[in-house]
Amino acid sequence: MTSRSATSIALLAGLLAVSSALGGAHLVRQHAMHASHQTPTPERWLEPVTSTSPQRVAQGRKTFLQRCAHCHGVDARGDEGPDLHDLQVSDRYIANTVLRGIPHEMPSFARKLQGDDIAALTAYLRSLEHEADRSDP
Amino acid sequence: MDQTLWSKAHGAATHFPIALVACSAALDTVGWFRAGRPFAGDLHAVGYWTILFGAAGSVPAVISGVLMTKGSVLGHGLLRLHHLFVWPAFGLLIAIATWRALVGRHPARRLLAGYLCGVAAMLTLLIIAAYWGGELLLATAIEPGP
Numbered sequence: 001m002t003s004r005s006a007t008s009i010a011l012l013a014g015l016l017a018v019s020s021a022l023g024g025a026h027l028v029r030q031h032a033m034h035a036s037h038q039t040p041t042p043e044r045w046l047e048p049v050t051s052t053s054p055q056r057v058a059q060g061r062k063t064f065l066q067r068c069a070h071c072h073g074v075d076a077r078g079d080e081g082p083d084l085h086d087l088q089v090s091d092r093y094i095a096n097t098v099l100r101g102i103p104h105e106m107p108s109f110a111r112k113l114q115g116d117d118i119a120a121l122t123a124y125l126r127s128l129e130h131e132a133d134r135s136d137p
Numbered sequence: 138m139d140q141t142l143w144s145k146a147h148g149a150a151t152h153f154p155i156a157l158v159a160c161s162a163a164l165d166t167v168g169w170f171r172a173g174r175p176f177a178g179d180l181h182a183v184g185y186w187t188i189l190f191g192a193a194g195s196v197p198a199v200i201s202g203v204l205m206t207k208g209s210v211l212g213h214g215l216l217r218l219h220h221l222f223v224w225p226a227f228g229l230l231i232a233i234a235t236w237r238a239l240v241g242r243h244p245a246r247r248l249l250a251g252y253l254c255g256v257a258a259m260l261t262l263l264i265i266a267a268y269w270g271g272e273l274l275l276a277t278a279i280e281p282g283p
Contacts, residue, residue, distance in 0.1 A: 003248050006239040014232025018224055021199050022210055029208025090213040 060124025157191030192234030
């Protein structure tokens with residue numbers, strides 16, 4: 001076999017392996033979502049950056065006081081739930097946690113909060129990170 | 138079923154292919170630089186088998202990883218960084234091992250040079266992916282996800 005045809009077959013094998021793995025992953029994901037009664041969310045290469053305008057943060061603060069302060073404390077420093085300053089997670093992770101909850105730890109807010117509420121809430125939580133940065137010596 | 142089963146399986150499965158591929162790269166590189174010596178052929182023969190076993194071992198590593206993350210192709214944060222490097226590394230590893238299987242244990246010196254460059258690129262991707270995998274393990278050990 002010539003090296004040129006061997007290279008072509010090898011590249012094809014590599015592509016086939018990765019596409020099979022990605023296809024298999026897609027099936028696993030569909031099954032896992034179905035089993036947990038969740039709606040699959042499409043993967044995105046770039047997530048939009050949450051707007052942290054003062055109005056958005058104020059809206060998020062209001063939602064936080066209504067829905068979250070009971071467990072996380074009015075200053076979000078933690079009570080029954082953890083401190084929410086300096087969250088090292090993505091916006092989507094926050095949205096997923098709010099929407100789906102954490103088994104035996106935190107209820108789902110999927111029926112109580114809409115997308116806009118969650119975006120505002122995320123903006124408020126991000127503003128807490130900046131607050132934590134400022135308070136650090 | 139134990140929820141950490143796939144996590145344990147992934148941890149157990151990932152280290153063999155990394156070690157075998159690194160070993161193969163080292164043996165072939167030494168064989169390439171010592172081409173005139175009688176043991177060079179033996180080094181290439183071992184390099185041949187270790188890359189094939191490494192590629193074969195990567196399949197259970199990928200399957201256990203996919204099952205552990207419940208089919209997340211990219212994910213977010215550290216998992217995304219891990220995946221951004223692991224998918225190209227996996228594709229390149231399978232391609233390189235297939236090429237070696239087709240060309241044989243003792244390819245021509247010029248071809249072997251190109252092959253070693255490909256192996257170096259793949260190994261770099263694999264090491265970066267492994268680094269982010271380790272960071273991910275530390276992060277999830279401290280703060281489990283929902």
